[in-house]
Amino acid sequence: MKASEGPLMSRRILILMVAMAAWTLCPRLQGQVLVIANPTVAAANVSRAELRDIFTGASSSLRGGAQVTPVLLKQGPVHDEFLSLYIGKSDSGFRAGWRSILFSGQGVIPRTLGSDAEVVEYVTHTPGAIGYIAPATPHSGVKILAVR
Amino acid sequence: MKNLLTSLIALVAMAVFGAARSPAQSMDDLNLQIHGYATQGFVYSTNNNWDSTSSSDGSAGWTDAVVNLSVQPLPKLRIGVQARYFLLGTYGNTIILDWAEADYKVNERFGFRVGDVKTPVGLLNETQDIDPAHLWVLLPQSVYSIASRSSQLDDDGGVVYGAIPIGESGGKVAYRGYGGQRVINGQDGYFQPFRDEGMSLPNGITGRTFGGTLRWDAPIQGLEAGASVDSECSSGSLLAGTYMGTVSIRRAYIPYYFTRYERNKVMVAGEYSRIAVLSLVQFPGAPPAYTRTDDRNFYVMASYKLAEKLTAGAYYSSSINLQVPVSSARYQKDWTVAGRYDFSPNLYLKLEQHFIDGTLIGLAGIDNPNLQPNMRMTMLKMGVSF
Numbered sequence: 001m002k003a004s005e006g007p008l009m010s011r012r013i014l015i016l017m018v019a020m021a022a023w024t025l026c027p028r029l030q031g032q033v034l035v036i037a038n039p040t041v042a043a044a045n046v047s048r049a050e051l052r053d054i055f056t057g058a059s060s061s062l063r064g065g066a067q068v069t070p071v072l073l074k075q076g077p078v079h080d081e082f083l084s085l086y087i088g089k090s091d092s093g094f095r096a097g098w099r100s101i102l103f104s105g106q107g108v109i110p111r112t113l114g115s116d117a118e119v120v121e122y123v124t125h126t127p128g129a130i131g132y133i134a135p136a137t138p139h140s141g142v143k144i145l146a147v148r
Numbered sequence: 149m150k151n152l153l154t155s156l157i158a159l160v161a162m163a164v165f166g167a168a169r170s171p172a173q174s175m176d177d178l179n180l181q182i183h184g185y186a187t188q189g190f191v192y193s194t195n196n197n198w199d200s201t202s203s204s205d206g207s208a209g210w211t212d213a214v215v216n217l218s219v220q221p222l223p224k225l226r227i228g229v230q231a232r233y234f235l236l237g238t239y240g241n242t243i244i245l246d247w248a249e250a251d252y253k254v255n256e257r258f259g260f261r262v263g264d265v266k267t268p269v270g271l272l273n274e275t276q277d278i279d280p281a282h283l284w285v286l287l288p289q290s291v292y293s294i295a296s297r298s299s300q301l302d303d304d305g306g307v308v309y310g311a312i313p314i315g316e317s318g319g320k321v322a323y324r325g326y327g328g329q330r331v332i333n334g335q336d337g338y339f340q341p342f343r344d345e346g347m348s349l350p351n352g353i354t355g356r357t358f359g360g361t362l363r364w365d366a367p368i369q370g371l372e373a374g375a376s377v378d379s380e381c382s383s384g385s386l387l388a389g390t391y392m393g394t395v396s397i398r399r400a401y402i403p404y405y406f407t408r409y410e411r412n413k414v415m416v417a418g419e420y421s422r423i424a425v426l427s428l429v430q431f432p433g434a435p436p437a438y439t440r441t442d443d444r445n446f447y448v449m450a451s452y453k454l455a456e457k458l459t460a461g462a463y464y465s466s467s468i469n470l471q472v473p474v475s476s477a478r479y480q481k482d483w484t485v486a487g488r489y490d491f492s493p494n495l496y497l498k499l500e501q502h503f504i505d506g507t508l509i510g511l512a513g514i515d516n517p518n519l520q521p522n523m524r525m526t527m528l529k530m531g532v533s534f
Contacts, residue, residue, distance in 0.1 A: 088411045100281040104274040
């Protein structure tokens with residue numbers, strides 16, 4: 001390595017480190033999914049375990065006891081990305097889980113909507129609602145939850 | 149208890165129709181949901197006829213249809229009923245009330261439900277009859293015998309439930325306790341040994357039951373382990389020709405131990421249970437006849453999602469009754485491979501092959517005058533849900 005390449009290399013490493021730090025510190029940007037909630041939900045962030053519990057029916061409240069109501073996307077890349085990132089189940093496994101809950105009398109299947117815009121609309125007007133959308137979807141009226 | 153069930157059904161009906169008529173509370177507010185599914189199975193077996201079907205000739209006498217109606221008028225209150233038509237060979241062929249309950253969840257740590265409730269024991273008991281939820285056509289028969297489902301499926305009473313976190317990184321423990329009265333109808337496969345001897349139970353048997361489950365959701369995502377105990381004690385009338393006698397099952401404590409890991413495309417699970425019971429048959433003027441059963445049952449299973457719509461798996465299921473003399477009637481071992489294809493979220497097809505050795509489960513003498521110690525069994529099932 002030439003001596004003049006030293007500062008250049010250091011700068012590249014620095015840029016790379018900053019990029020990696022930004023990637024790590026902004027978890028909601030990790031995937032192509034935003035987790036959104038009705039403004040009445042007090043929490044500013046949610047853990048992966050909480051998300052998993054809420055969206056698999058194992059729990060219906062966030063840490064601190066605030067009750068939330070999950071809303072699902074019917075299908076599509078955002079739905080698949082959400083399941084892959086936070087739930088750890090395939091779509092068929094995810095739906096089988098909810099059918100188990102429903103048909104065994106342990107709960108009801110969350111409202112399932114056909115588009116990101118419908119999810120935003122529902123979450124905006126439903127106290128306690130929590131959902132997921134593509135980042136590009138207009139989402140005024142809802143709050144974004146960072147995923148820890 | 150029947151009054152309670154009637155009241156629950158009436159409550160749902162009032163909630164639904166009341167909402168339909170009242171502008172103050174819409175159907176949307178009630179979160180009314182109507183769901184259901186139907187399945188049709190086909191079974192072909194070599195050597196023996198399986199579970200009251202004429203499967204050695206090929207049998208399509210295997211149908212399930214379920215309709216579920218649930219309302220959630222308040223965030224913490226849910227009321228639901230579920231009706232089922234079930235046919236397997238000569239079993240069932242009638243519409244029954246699957247469950248009917250009111251559920252109130254105070255918070256994550258405590259909730260309760262009352263009515264005709266599913267019995268929360270083991271890894272799969274509450275979901276064992278929900279075909280769309282499983283890869284398998286037939287769950288491991290050592291623990292979840294399809295012919296005698298009503299012997300452990302549900303009871304008239306109540307369940308308390310909740311989950312308690314264990315520190316920051318210990319996962320959480322979910323608990324369920326139940327108590328009530330269990331009714332096993334006289335047509336259930338549970339009584340096949342009596343039918344083989346020419347006896348019948350016109351009203352089945354009833355008795356008090358209680359028990360519970362502790363389930364640890366480990367901090368490793370997708371890993372759970374647990375233990376259950378189911379205690380039961382039942383009795384009823386027994387008819388042999390014109391003679392009326394009684395059958396009673398002494399109180400038994402049936403333990404279950406289970407674990408499962410499920411994440412992304414992989415699922416691995418295993419479960420063990422032991423059923424040790426003493427039953428007594430008495431006819432006037434005849435000496436009492438005691439029968440001991442000591443079933444040691446376990447299975448291990450694994451599945452993998454090969455493609456978006458295709459899942460495959462296999463299990464090994466084993467059951468042995470230590471009270472039966474050494475013979476092929478003492479045990480059953482079942483190697484099974486299975487596949488499921490989901491055409492859509494609401495339509496699926498399952499194909500399954502069993503390699504069975506031993507005749508302990510599902511092979512009634514009355515259906516098999518020339519019972520063979522081993523058999524192969526091919527199953528096909530199609531299901532639709534909404």
